[in-house]
Structures are given as C-alpha cells and as structure tokens.
Amino acid sequence: MTNLTSVPGADVVPAPAAKSAGRKPSTKREVNAFTGLAHIGLVFWALVTAGPLIWVVLASFKTNTEIFLGKPFALPQSFSFQTYVDAWSEAHVGRYFFNSVFVVLLSTAGTMLLGSMAAYVLARYRFFGNRFIYYLFVSGLAFPTFMALGPLFYILKNMGLLGTYTGLILVYIAYSLPFTVFFLAAFFKTLPYEIEEAATVDGASHTRKFFQIMMPMARSGLVSITIFNIVGQWNQYLLPVVVISGPGSDQKLLLTQGIAQISVSAGYHAQWSTLFAALTLSILPMIVVYAIFQRQIQAGLTAGAVK
Amino acid sequence: MRHGKYPFIIGFLVVPVALYCTFVVAAYIQSFQLAMTSWSGFGAIKYIGFENFQKLWNDDLFWKSLRHNLFLLILLPIVTIAIALVFAFLLNVGGSQRGGVTRGVRGSKAYRIIFFFPQLLALAIVAVIFGRVFGPDKSGMLNGLFPDSWSPWLFMADERWAMTCILVVLIWQAIGFYVVLFSAGMGSISSDIYEAAALDGASRFTLFFRITIPLLWGTIQVAWVYLGIAAFDAFAIVNIMTVDRGGPNGATSVLSLMIYRNTFEFSQVGYASAIGVVLFFLTLTFAALTLRVTRRESIEA
Numbered sequence: 001m002t003n004l005t006s007v008p009g010a011d012v013v014p015a016p017a018a019k020s021a022g023r024k025p026s027t028k029r030e031v032n033a034f035t036g037l038a039h040i041g042l043v044f045w046a047l048v049t050a051g052p053l054i055w056v057v058l059a060s061f062k063t064n065t066e067i068f069l070g071k072p073f074a075l076p077q078s079f080s081f082q083t084y085v086d087a088w089s090e091a092h093v094g095r096y097f098f099n100s101v102f103v104v105l106l107s108t109a110g111t112m113l114l115g116s117m118a119a120y121v122l123a124r125y126r127f128f129g130n131r132f133i134y135y136l137f138v139s140g141l142a143f144p145t146f147m148a149l150g151p152l153f154y155i156l157k158n159m160g161l162l163g164t165y166t167g168l169i170l171v172y173i174a175y176s177l178p179f180t181v182f183f184l185a186a187f188f189k190t191l192p193y194e195i196e197e198a199a200t201v202d203g204a205s206h207t208r209k210f211f212q213i214m215m216p217m218a219r220s221g222l223v224s225i226t227i228f229n230i231v232g233q234w235n236q237y238l239l240p241v242v243v244i245s246g247p248g249s250d251q252k253l254l255l256t257q258g259i260a261q262i263s264v265s266a267g268y269h270a271q272w273s274t275l276f277a278a279l280t281l282s283i284l285p286m287i288v289v290y291a292i293f294q295r296q297i298q299a300g301l302t303a304g305a306v307k
Numbered sequence: 308m309r310h311g312k313y314p315f316i317i318g319f320l321v322v323p324v325a326l327y328c329t330f331v332v333a334a335y336i337q338s339f340q341l342a343m344t345s346w347s348g349f350g351a352i353k354y355i356g357f358e359n360f361q362k363l364w365n366d367d368l369f370w371k372s373l374r375h376n377l378f379l380l381i382l383l384p385i386v387t388i389a390i391a392l393v394f395a396f397l398l399n400v401g402g403s404q405r406g407g408v409t410r411g412v413r414g415s416k417a418y419r420i421i422f423f424f425p426q427l428l429a430l431a432i433v434a435v436i437f438g439r440v441f442g443p444d445k446s447g448m449l450n451g452l453f454p455d456s457w458s459p460w461l462f463m464a465d466e467r468w469a470m471t472c473i474l475v476v477l478i479w480q481a482i483g484f485y486v487v488l489f490s491a492g493m494g495s496i497s498s499d500i501y502e503a504a505a506l507d508g509a510s511r512f513t514l515f516f517r518i519t520i521p522l523l524w525g526t527i528q529v530a531w532v533y534l535g536i537a538a539f540d541a542f543a544i545v546n547i548m549t550v551d552r553g554g555p556n557g558a559t560s561v562l563s564l565m566i567y568r569n570t571f572e573f574s575q576v577g578y579a580s581a582i583g584v585v586l587f588f589l590t591l592t593f594a595a596l597t598l599r600v601t602r603r604e605s606i607e608a
Contacts, residue, residue: 039412053436070445133320147335155334236429238542
C-alpha cells in the first residue's frame with residue numbers, strides 16, 4: 001500500500017531537491033489545499049453514508065408527533081425502549097431474525113460443504129465429463145436469478161417444498177453453487193500437489209485427503225467465500241419471497257421479508273417508531289459483526305472481483 | 308493411485324450436481340420452454356409459438372420498464388465508478404507529499420470502514436430505510452432537513468424523479484464496495500511508479516488519469532459488469548420502495564418486477580417467462596459488449 005511508506009528520513013530522497021527548491025512553497029500550498037478538499041469530500045460522504053442510519057436510530061425513540069415535526073436529527077424527547085419491545089415481540093422482528101439465522105447457518109454450511117466437494121473434484125481430478133460439469137456450474141453465473149422465478153416456484157410446489165425451510169435452504173445452496181464452485185475450483189488448482197502425493201503414498205484415501213489435507217490448506221479461500229455466502233444469503237429477498245409463501249408462511253418469514261412487511265403495515269397504522277425500531281434491530285447485529293470482522297468481511301466480499 | 312477414484316468422484320459430485328440441476332438448470336430450461344406457452348400456472352400447457360414476444364413488442368409497460376433498466380444500466384456504473392475512483396484515489400494518494408512519496412489521507416482506514424458498511428445491509432432493508440428518507444412529508448428525513456418554508460418534495464411520488472431516487476439509493480449502497488475494491492487495486496500498484504511520475508513533476512490529476520486509471524482498467528471492467536448486472540435486477544428496491552410497486556403510473560417499473568408480477572399476481576407464467584428470456588439475452592449482450600468494447604485499452608500492471 002502506498003500509504004504505508006512513511007520511512008523516517010524519507011525527506012532525504014535526493015532527486016527533486018535541486019530542481020524544485022525554487023517553487024516549493026507554492027507546491028506545498030497546493031498540496032495542503034488538495035488534502036483539505038480531499039477531507040471535505042470524504043467527510044461529506046461519510047456523513048451521507050452514516051446519516052440515514054443515525055436518523056433511523058434517533059427516530060426509533062421518537063413519538064409519531066415528534067417524527068412529523070421535521071428536525072430529523074434532533075434528539076428524542078425521552079428514551080423509551082417500548083418501541084423496541086413492540087418491534088421485537090408484537091411485530092415479530094425477533095422471530096424473523098432467528099428464522100434468518102437458522103436458515104443462513106444451515107444453507108451456508110451446506111453450500112460450503114457441497115461447493116467445496118464439487119470444486120475439489122472438478123479442479124484436481126481428470127475424468128470424462130469434468131469440463132462439462134464445470135461449465136454447467138459456471139454458466140449459472142450468466143443467468144439472472146429472477147428469470148426463472150415461475151418455474152422455480154412450480155418445481156418446489158410439485159415437490160411439496162413450498163413454504164418450507166428445507167425448500168428454501170436447498171434453493172439457497174443450489175443458487176450459491178455456481179459462484180462457490182467457480183471460485184473454489186480456481187483456488188484448489190493453485191494448491192501444491194506434493195503434499196497430496198505424499199499422503200497418497202502413505203495410503204490416505206481420497207476422502208481423507210480432502211478433509212484432512214486439502215480443506216485445511218484451502219482455509220483462506222474457504223473463509224473468504226464463506227463470508228461471501230453468509231452475507232449474500234442473509235441479504236436475500238427475492239428467493240424467500242418466492243419460496244416462503246402461501247398459507248401459514250407468516251410465522252416463517254425471514255428478516256428481509258419481515259421488515260418489508262412491517263414497513264407496509266406501519267404505513268397503514270402509522271406506527272413509524274416501531275418500524276424504525278425494527279430497522280435498528282436488524283441493522284445493529286450487522287454493525288456488531290462488522291466491527292469485529294471488518295477486515296475479513298471486506299476481503300471476503302471483494303474476493304470475487306479481484307482476480 | 309487409481310484405486311477407488313471413480314466412486315469417490317461420483318460420491319462427491321452427485322449431491323451438488325443433482326441439487327443444481329433440479330433447482331437451477333431445470334428452472335432455466337423450463338423458462339425457455341414456458342416462454343412459448345400461454346400457461347397461467349394451472350391446468351394444461353398450450354404452446355403458442357412466439358405470440359408472447361409479439362405481445363411484448365406491443366406492451367407499453369414492457370418498453371417503459373426496459374427504458375428504466377437501461378437508465379440504470381448507463382448511469383449506475385458511470386456514476387458509481389467515477390465517485391468510487393475519486394474517493395479511492397483520495398484515500399490512497401490524497402495525503403501530504405513527503406520527499407516525493409505521496410501518501411493516503413489521514414484516517415483513510417476509518418473512512419473505508421464507514422463507506423463499506425451499506426454493502427452489508429440487505430437491499431430490502433436499504434429500500435425500507437430510504438422509503439422513509441424520501442418520505443413525501445415532514446416525517447421523511449430529507450423533507451425534514453429542508454427549511455419549513457419549502458413545500459415538501461414528493462420524491463418517489465413524483466413520476467419525473469422516482470427513477471432518480473432509485474438510482475441514488477443504488478449508488479449510495481454500492482459506492483463503499485467499489486472504493487474498497489479500487490483501493491485494493493491501487494494498493495497493488497507499485498509506489499515506485501507514482502514516485503517516478505511525481506519526480507517528473509506530474510500533478511495529482513495527471514497521476515490519476517495517466518497512471519491510476521489505466522493500471523486499474525481490469526478492475527474497472529469487472530466493476531462495470533457487476534454494476535450492470537445489479538442494474539438489470541433492482542427488484543427488491545422497486546418492489547419495496549416505490550409507490551404502488553412500480554408506480555406512480557409505471558414510472559419505476561423494471562423488468563424484474565414485471566416478471567414477478569406476471570408470475571405471481573397476474574397468472575401469466577408464460578408471458579413472464581418470455582420477459583425472462585428477453586432479459587437473459589440482454590444481460591448476455593451487455594456482458595459480452597462490455598468485455599469487448601473495453602478490452603483493447605487494458606494495460607498490464
């Protein structure tokens with residue numbers, strides 16, 4: 001990174017001294033002005049980013065009257081957590097939240113297990129049909145998910161999986177496989193063959209080699225893509241809307257669906273503070289997780305785009 | 308070495324391939340097939356050839372939706388990439404110069420952390436938040452910030468501006484991700500190159516246009532494709548945030564919403580599949596075009 005090279009004594013870098021000595025003051029002023037402008041721009045965007053989120057938190061403590069007064073960033077007159085209690089139990093944010101946690105835990109685990117198995121075999125074994133299966137998976141990247149909504153719905157219906165978490169988890173896994181396989185296959189290809197050969201000589205079975213040698217060696221890639229899948233599946237909206245539908249699905253909604261529904265009913269009943277509390281409850285865990293793992297999360301989410 | 312190879316391969320592949328074929332491949336194949344039918348979701352399937360596509364050709368809402376997708380397709384990548392490049396550049400080389408070594412601004416890490424956060428929020432939740440931010444009365448954040456003497460802006464309820472609001476929200480969410488992505492790319496550009504250019508008296512603007520952008524071209528290409536794909540989607544945000552879902556008066560309808568509504572609300576699965584097929588070819592054309600048009604100009608770092 002360029003911004004780490006503040007070597008003490010860097011000032012002594014010889015070359016420019018003689019040539020630019022004459023115009024140094026003006027250059028410096030230009031630089032300071034530039035840095036100042038840079039900070040203004042950056043602070044502005046930081047405010048634009050954080051502003052709506054801070055506003056949501058503030059509004060969650062306000063009464064409807066206060067909300068309609070304007071002055072969005074004024075502090076609330078009193079801090080009561082009643083709106084949070086309402087949001088958690090009456091608007092069922094708590095239930096939606098744990099529904100999401102449950103589904104994403106299982107589906108990410110399943111995606112990683114099945115995805116790495118497929119990727120490993122496709123990356124490191126030669127057999128008839130290898131390329132065909134690989135490209136079958138990768139071609140899934142080219143198709144927009146919502147293109148096949150109807151058929152997906154009826155496939156699930158015919159299998160009796162509509163409105164079930166089993167169905168949703170299987171669908172999550174299936175739609176996460178293209179990218180997972182694509183990414184991990186590339187990753188497994190880069191791992192050295194020597195250790196694997198040594199293990200073969202020692203009589204390790206293929207399955208054992210995979211779980212005890214290759215998986216640990218691929219840890220960094222697995223971590224990135226796990227984070228990628230957790231975030232992607234946690235944020236899904238379209239697939240749960242299609243799968244968790246029909247009678248009796250009210251109890252089963254995921255967080256994204258649930259918040260969208262609360263937003264609609266808040267509009268009818270003018271219970272805005274409950275909506276804001278619900279939003280805060282769904283944002284806060286993300287902030288906590290992000291505060292702890294921000295480096296890994298940034299790396300994981302951008303991993304897909306950096307070749 | 309060959310001992311047990313095939314049972315192992317089959318054992319490892321069978322479940323993922325079966326799942327993928329059942330829920331993804333079969334669904335896509337069926338949507339091509341259903342595009343040729345008038346299926347409503349129930350009863351017998353009747354093939355009608357290309358009638359759905361003819362109907363699409365004469366459907367005003369389809370053209371309107373397509374225009375909205377193209378609006379996003381052009382503006383979302385351009386604006387996001389431009390702003391993200393500038394911020395990434397400021398973060399990496401916007402700081403003071405010391406003996407020819409240009410450094411990032413102070414606090415660049417904190418900025419990056421804040422900018423990136425919206426990426427972690429579900430688009431659905433962002434849509435709910437901004438539905439209120441753009442609230443058409445004093446309870447909306449922006450109208451609340453405006454002076455009391457102004458009459459409230461309608462934002463999403465105004466046909467002329469509703470699409471722009473959607474664009475703004477998508478940009479708001481995307482920028483941080485691309486700042487981090489481009490920062491990583493800029494970090495891997497050798498500082499020697501910047502130093503050498505700085506010694507030659509290059510200004511920051513020259514550095515930006517002559518060094519940073521050409522060396523980042525590959526990453527920018529990827530960003531363009533990603534943002535383009537996001538522009539073809541936008542379902543969550545339109546479905547949740549817009550007035551009347553796609554309104555007012557179709558002013559924010561997009562293709563993904565049309566597919567959803569035709570499938571689940573208007574019982575026109577065949578017609579929805581036809582839109583899906585069109586969308587598929589649009590996405591493919593877009594990705595191929597982007598890669599072709601931008602290929603020549605790439606420079607190896």
